[in-house]
Amino acid sequence: MGEARNTAYLNFMLEQSVFGSYQDLTELDNFASNISIDFVIPLELISHWRRCGLIADFMANYEALNFKNKELAVSILSTTINELLENAIKFSSDKNKLVNLSVRSYTNQLIIETVNTTAEKHAKKLHNYLELIQTDSAENLFFKQIEENACKPHTTCSELGLLTLIKDYQAVLGVKIQPKEIDDQQTYDVFVQITLNTKEIENQLNIIDATIKTSRKKTKVKNCRSI
Amino acid sequence: MAYETEDFSINCISNTQSKISGILRLPTPKEYEEVLKDISDDLSAAADAGKIYTIDITELSFLNSSGITSFARLILLARSKKSTLVFKGKESIPWQKKSILSLTKLWEKLEIQLT
Secondary structure, eight states: OHHHHHHHHHHHHHSOEEEETOOOGGGOOOOSEEEEEEEOOOTTSGGGGHHHHHHHHHHHHHHHTTSSSHHHHHHHHHHHHHHHHHHHHHTOSSTTSOEEEEEEEOSSEEEEEEEEEEEHHHHHHHHHHHHHHTTSOHHHHHHHHHHHHHTOTTOSOOOOHHHHHHHHHOOEEEEEEEEEEETTEEEEEEEEEEEEEHHHHHHHHHHHHHHHHHHHHHHHHHHHHHO | OEEEOSSEEEEEEETTEEEEEEEEOOSSHHHHHHHTHHHHHHHHHHHHTTOOEEEEOTTEEEEOHHHHHHHHHHHHHHHHTTOOEEEEEOTTSHHIIIIIHHGGGGOTTEEEEEO
């Protein structure tokens, strides 16, 4: 039993792991638009954290041009991009290492990908987390995690980001963890991809838009009656 | 009692009401503990006094997953005291319609009022 576990661990350390719907973006060249950015955010300075949101908002505004309801699209895209970005930055092995974010738009889908280098303990934790995600629905895991977090008041990780995206935005998750050695230290390149169905988002936005319009009409009628 | 930064503001309007506005994307749940402490204390006291506590988030345009964890903690606090907690939000803010609405599963006396 112990030997099997050791072999699995050794394989994890040396071999590439792929989870979910991960696609090699270099093999998908029929994109309608593609924007990519490399950057470094030193986490030691908390004021720099705001840059995650700035980058997420910029990318969301750029991609929202492909949607009819741009304002609502920005909100969903910025939320999604920001979650991936925050994870990539939090778990980078060296705070001065580059993080890459790309957003590619295809006919019916949008692929958001972050790439960062992480330490072995974070790679292993992510590996275990991804295995857990495959055992139950995102909704069940989300509520289990909330109850667990409640018992850890000073936790620095919510572990809800990816689950929220899958549960609330029908996001499809794909991850590749690739071992690499830097200066005799075992590190890992982590590629996290979220695929959003653009038609599905457009439908969701139409529903929200219709609800807002109905709500406004009701308010108008109510106001007229009170006059 | 108030907390104001360039991105967000938190105002405890009374002992039973507060308002959170802007963009709330703090790095970890730990950071949220500090900025939501007054709300947590007031909610606890209101619950002990048998009063309903209301949080207005109609002008809170973004909340990250660390923030959702922290909001869930407030809900669990209300649950532990069997008290009613109300979130007033907006239909037009997607994360509120999607994520905050689903938190009603945590506690039957959680009311989400989206307008």
